[in-house]
Amino acid sequence: MATITVLGAGMMGSALCVPLVDRGHRVRLVGTHLDDDIIRSLRAKGIHPKLGLELPRAIEPFPFDEIERAMQGVELMGVGVSSPGVRWAGEQLARFVRPEVPIVMITKGLELDAGGLRPLPDVLRSCLSTKLETPLHPAAIAGPCIASELALRVPTCVVLAGRDSAAAERVAAELRTGYYHVWTSADVVGVEVCAALKNAYAMGIAFALGLHEKRGGTPGSVAMHNHESAVFAQSVVEMQRVVARAGGNPATAAALAGVGDLDVTCNGGRTGRFGRLLGLGLSPGAAIDRMQGATLECLDILRVMRAAVTLFEQRGVLSSEELPLLRHLWEVALDGAPVAVPFELFFAD
Amino acid sequence: MATITVLGAGMMGSALCVPLVDRGHRVRLVGTHLDDDIIRSLRAKGIHPKLGLELPRAIEPFPFDEIERAMQGVELMGVGVSSPGVRWAGEQLARFVRPEVPIVMITKGLELDAGGLRPLPDVLRSCLSTKLETPLHPAAIAGPCIASELALRVPTCVVLAGRDSAAAERVAAELRTGYYHVWTSADVVGVEVCAALKNAYAMGIAFALGLHEKRGGTPGSVAMHNHESAVFAQSVVEMQRVVARAGGNPATAAALAGVGDLDVTCNGGRTGRFGRLLGLGLSPGAAIDRMQGATLECLDILRVMRAAVTLFEQRGVLSSEELPLLRHLWEVALDGAPVAVPFELFFAD
Numbered sequence: 188m189a190t191i192t193v194l195g196a197g198m199m200g201s202a203l204c205v206p207l208v209d210r211g212h213r214v215r216l217v218g219t220h221l222d223d224d225i226i227r228s229l230r231a232k233g234i235h236p237k238l239g240l241e242l243p244r245a246i247e248p249f250p251f252d253e254i255e256r257a258m259q260g261v262e263l264m265g266v267g268v269s270s271p272g273v274r275w276a277g278e279q280l281a282r283f284v285r286p287e288v289p290i291v292m293i294t295k296g297l298e299l300d301a302g303g304l305r306p307l308p309d310v311l312r313s314c315l316s317t318k319l320e321t322p323l324h325p326a327a328i329a330g331p332c333i334a335s336e337l338a339l340r341v342p343t344c345v346v347l348a349g350r351d352s353a354a355a356e357r358v359a360a361e362l363r364t365g366y367y368h369v370w371t372s373a374d375v376v377g378v379e380v381c382a383a384l385k386n387a388y389a390m391g392i393a394f395a396l397g398l399h400e401k402r403g404g405t406p407g408s409v410a411m412h413n414h415e416s417a418v419f420a421q422s423v424v425e426m427q428r429v430v431a432r433a434g435g436n437p438a439t440a441a442a443l444a445g446v447g448d449l450d451v452t453c454n455g456g457r458t459g460r461f462g463r464l465l466g467l468g469l470s471p472g473a474a475i476d477r478m479q480g481a482t483l484e485c486l487d488i489l490r491v492m493r494a495a496v497t498l499f500e501q502r503g504v505l506s507s508e509e510l511p512l513l514r515h516l517w518e519v520a521l522d523g524a525p526v527a528v529p530f531e532l533f534f535a536d
Numbered sequence: 537m538a539t540i541t542v543l544g545a546g547m548m549g550s551a552l553c554v555p556l557v558d559r560g561h562r563v564r565l566v567g568t569h570l571d572d573d574i575i576r577s578l579r580a581k582g583i584h585p586k587l588g589l590e591l592p593r594a595i596e597p598f599p600f601d602e603i604e605r606a607m608q609g610v611e612l613m614g615v616g617v618s619s620p621g622v623r624w625a626g627e628q629l630a631r632f633v634r635p636e637v638p639i640v641m642i643t644k645g646l647e648l649d650a651g652g653l654r655p656l657p658d659v660l661r662s663c664l665s666t667k668l669e670t671p672l673h674p675a676a677i678a679g680p681c682i683a684s685e686l687a688l689r690v691p692t693c694v695v696l697a698g699r700d701s702a703a704a705e706r707v708a709a710e711l712r713t714g715y716y717h718v719w720t721s722a723d724v725v726g727v728e729v730c731a732a733l734k735n736a737y738a739m740g741i742a743f744a745l746g747l748h749e750k751r752g753g754t755p756g757s758v759a760m761h762n763h764e765s766a767v768f769a770q771s772v773v774e775m776q777r778v779v780a781r782a783g784g785n786p787a788t789a790a791a792l793a794g795v796g797d798l799d800v801t802c803n804g805g806r807t808g809r810f811g812r813l814l815g816l817g818l819s820p821g822a823a824i825d826r827m828q829g830a831t832l833e834c835l836d837i838l839r840v841m842r843a844a845v846t847l848f849e850q851r852g853v854l855s856s857e858e859l860p861l862l863r864h865l866w867e868v869a870l871d872g873a874p875v876a877v878p879f880e881l882f883f884a885d
Contacts (some may be wrong), residue, residue, distance in 0.1 A: 331765035335758045344766035344879055368766070368879045412803040416680035417693035417717075420796030427790065441776065441790035443883055444815055447769030450799070454761040530717045532715045534792055 188212055189361060192257050194266035194276055196222040196229070196248065198237050199293045200267020200335035205338050205368035208245040215257040217249045219275075220266055226250045238335050258283040263291065263361065266311065266325070269482065270296035273307050284315050288360050290325040291347070295382040297488065300493045304433045306379030309349070324350040326358055327375065329382040330443045331451035337367070344368040346444050349376035361440075370443065377435025381426055381445040384513075386485040389423035389452035389493065390462035391516045394526050395465020403438025414528070421512045421533045422449060429492075432505050457481040470523050489517040508532070537561055538710060539572040541606050542614035543625055545571040545578070545597065545835065547586050547618020547683035548642045554687050555716035557594040566598045568617055568624075575599045587684050607632040610832050612640065615674070617659065619645035622656050626663025633664050638707050639674040640696070644731040646837065651774045655728030657697070673699040676724065678731040679792045680800035681707055686716070694719045695793050697727035702859060719792065726784025730775055730794040733862075735834040736841065737771035738801035740812035740865045743875050746815020763877070770882045771798060772860045776860075778841075781854050806830045819872050836868040857881070 193200050207214045211247030218226040228236050229248035235241075249257040258264075262282065268276045273294050278386040280290065290311070292509045294424055298305045308325040315323060337343050344499035347362070347369050349355030355371040362369045395415040396406075403412055426440035426449070439445055450457055461483055464474035475483065492513060499505035507514060518524040537560045542549050545567035556563045563788060567575040577585050578597035584590075598606040607613075608633065617625045621645050629639065639660070647654045657674040664672060675698030686692050696711070696718050698704030704720040711718045722729055735752035744764040745755075753759055775794050776786035788794055801807055810832055813823035824832065841862060860881035867873040 192711075196538050208762055331762055331769065333758060333761055336760065336762045339758070341760050341762045342766070342877070343762040344769070345883065368882070372884045408803060408805055409682060410803075411685065411687070411690050412682050413680055413685045413690045413692040416693070416796045416800035416803070417792065420680065420693070420792040420801045423795050424791050428710075441795075442773050443766065443769040445769075445793055446772050446790075447765045450768045451761050451765035454759075454765070455755060456757055528691070530691060532694065533717070534695075534719050 188263040190260050191215070191263045192261045193218060193267050194220055194254070194279065195267030195269075195272070195294070197267055197269065198226045198235075198267065199332075200502065201225070201235050201238060201242060202334035202338040203265060203267065203293060203328075204246045205243060205340065206364045208243050208361065209340075209364050210361065211227050212365050214245065215247045217254050217257045217285070219272065220251050223250055232309050234354045235338075238338050240335065244340065254279065261288060263402060264290055264291040266294050267291060267292055270307065270484070270487065272306075273311055274314055277311045279450045281315050284323065286323065288303065289354055291358055291362075292327040295329060295379065296384040296484070297379060297491055299498065303481070303498070304376070304380065304491075304495055306375055308375055308379065308476055310475030324354065326341040326355045327379060327382075327534050329378045329448060331456025333445040333451060333454070333456070338368065340366045342368070344443055344447070346370045346372050348372045348375045348379060348444070349368070350375055365487055370376055372439065372444070374436045374439045376433050377430045377437070378444040380430045380435055380449060381440050383488045384426050384429060384492070385445070386448040387513065387516050388418075388426065388457050388467070389458045390451055390485040390520065391528070392418045392422065392453050392513060393459040394466035396459070397468070398526065400463070401467050412479050416510065417530060418528060418535070419449070419453070424534065425512055428509050432467050432499060433495055457483065458485050461485065465519055466526050468525070471520055486520060489520055493517045493521065538611040539609050540564070540612045540614060541566060541610045543628065544568055544616030544618075544621070544643070545574045545833045546616055547584075548601050548620065548681070549614065549866050550574070550587060550591060551683035551687040552614060552616065552642060552677075553595045554592060554689065555711065555713045558689075558713050559710065560758055561710070563594065564596045564598055566603050566606045567600055568621065569600050572599055573804070584687075587687050589684065591687065600812050603628065608839065609728050610637060612638055612707065615639060617642040617643055619643055619656065619833070619836065620658055623663055625634050628659045630664050631639050633672065635672065635767070637882065638703055639672055640707055640711075641676040644676065644728065645833070646680060646728060646732040646839050648847070652847070653725070653729065653840070653844055653854070655724055657724055657728065673703065676702045676731075677718075678726060678727045678797060680796040682805070687716045690716070691715045693719070693792055693796070695719045695721050695727060696817070697721045697724045697793070698723055721788065722802050723785045723788045724865060725782050726779045726786070726788030727793040729779045729782050730789050731785055732833075733775050733778060733841070734798040734801050735766075735793070735807050735872070736837045736862065736865050737775065737798055738807045739801050739814070739834040739869065740861060741767045741771065741797050742808040742811025743815035743877065745808070745812040746817070747875065749814050751813070766879060766882070767877060768798070768802070774859050774861055781848060806832065810834065814868055815875055817874070820869055835869060838869055842866045842870065861883060
């Protein structure tokens with residue numbers, strides 16, 4: 188049994204606390220300054236308003252101004268903030284970080300810098316590195332996991348990616364329960380590239396829903412599934428290519444963190460709803476309005492990838508023909524081009 | 537423009553005729569002796585009763601006893617019979633086969649013989665080979681294609697696998713239309729192993745639907761998608777392993793013929809309905825009864841694979857630990873074991 192403090196009380200950070208308390212740990216959940224309502228609700232009623240679920244009362248909720256107390260005696264730190272908050276989280280954790288206290292992130296994403304695509308565990312590490320002689324390698328959780336389902340203890344398989352394999356294996360052993368299955372991987376780049384890209388590709392897979400509706404079709408077993416699954420397959424092919432170019436292992440894209448997470452993301456979340464609206468023919472602006480402020484990670488990653496592909500092309504490590512689907516996705520979602528998936532350019536060797 | 541005769545007027549054989557006539561070919565559709573009602577309906581009303589659709593009148597329907605006439609001047613033959621009918625189809629075609637007339641199969645499946653897993657194009661070839669000095673290599677179409685959607689001209693991507701690459705490329709050029717996208721592959725074994733295995737794995741992916749219903753859940757974006765997608769990912773991992781052991785290219789399983797076809801098969805067809813019933817807790821016998829005589833390819837391939845894995849293990853080319861999901865699938869669907877997916881055995885390197 189360890190004392191574990193998770194920073195960020197959004198859906199995924201909070202859901203992660205469920206297997207942690209079931210595993211017997213002492214678990215503290217610290218809200219960011221954006222999570223005050225969530226923490227109040229958890230303290231008053233034990234209910235997480237965004238998950239719409241009662242969480243185990245063993246999870247101790249803390250507002251951000253009580254972070255000092257929540258970090259007392261901490262043996263494992265979790266980071267559950269949103270991607271844009273990762274540097275802020277790094278600054279906060281830097282006050283408490285110690286070499287013997289591992290860090291696990293559920294925050295996912297990629298940044299682009301002069302060196303290429305940079306996974307968020309490396310970004311977080313750079314925020315912490317000045318504080319320690321031996322800087323920690325934060326590990327990151329990825330794979331197919333809908334937060335509410337994890338909170339409901341649905342069997343869930345994830346991968347914990349860390350550059351320090353022995354440390355990742357020790358942490359994984361502390362996370363596993365009968366329903367929360369955790370594998371480890373040293374392929375941090377591959378896992379994080381997949382975790383980010385799957386949002387963009389899931390948007391494109393959902394185009395077919397909108398296209399079908401636009402033709403007057405109704406949902407069912409005969410719809411535009413052929414369109415959908417061809418885009419799905421090309422997504423997996425392109426994810427393997429991007430992973431390889433970014434220095435990861437392409438096999439990662441054909442397993443849990445790639446194809447598994449892509450599949451779950453297609454199952455009715457906000458990314459799919461947004462892709463459907465684009466397929467219906469809405470402009471990106473109109474589609475964003477209809478999403479009523481929902482976070483659209485797909486747009487963030489498409490912006491990063493548009494810049495990254497330009498950089499990779501300049502360096503001659505990637506030809507634009509290798510990612511015809513991704514290119515179409517940013518043309519549609521960022522530039523307002525009509526949906527017309529360029530199947531004839533797919534599946535080239 | 538070529539004269540093309542397709543033998544087998546089931547859903548897929550008939551749907552294939554739509555892009556063929558759109559491409560400008562003269563297309564003749566010959567029913568087997570089981571397809572008489574279909575041919576009668578096509579002749580009388582132009583309606584295919586199983587597809588529930590009107591087909592283009594340019595498709596010429598022939599009952600089996602008119603096959604001689606349908607084969608006059610044929611330049612390309614299509615085989616659309618069911619898997620158990622492939623030897624029968626070979627015997628029929630042997631009367632008409634000529635070295636310059638390529639054969640395209642949409643019949644999919646695997647057989648096991650002393651040499652290992654044998655894809656149906658090779659089985660068909662063996663039925664024809666005595667008739668020709670230079671035996672033809674039949675090519676086979678695979679990939680994500682729901683027949684009714686193809687007949688409705690939904691954009692569809694498929695792969696034409698043939699051991700003679702130049703011949704396959706010539707045939708592919710005759711099949712392509714603006715909505716029917718055809719790639720070629722020389723990996724006949726990989727493509728056919730995927731085409732067969734996807735039925736078994738799609739059944740297992742659908743277990744989650746039944747498990748969720750059994751717990752009183754309703755369909756929606758929070759269900760047991762984490763369970764579903766973990767099984768999906770392990771399916772792709774195991775398909776790559778089987779393809780490799782059968783002598784194919786594992787990359788085939790991570791592209792159109794593998795992950796693409798697996799995805800489309802999960803979209804509401806009979807295989808998924810059968811998997812859901814098993815997830816609900818029905819015995820295989822009760823589930824089969826509830827399927828009211830629907831063809832369950834998943835059971836055929838599970839029987840073949842149970843025997844194949846035993847053979848591979850005896851030869852030391854495969855350890856049973858490498859396919860824990862497939863083993864569970866046959867234990868459930870053939871032996872009546874309860875559904876309890878062994879996640880802890882998954883994703884081993």
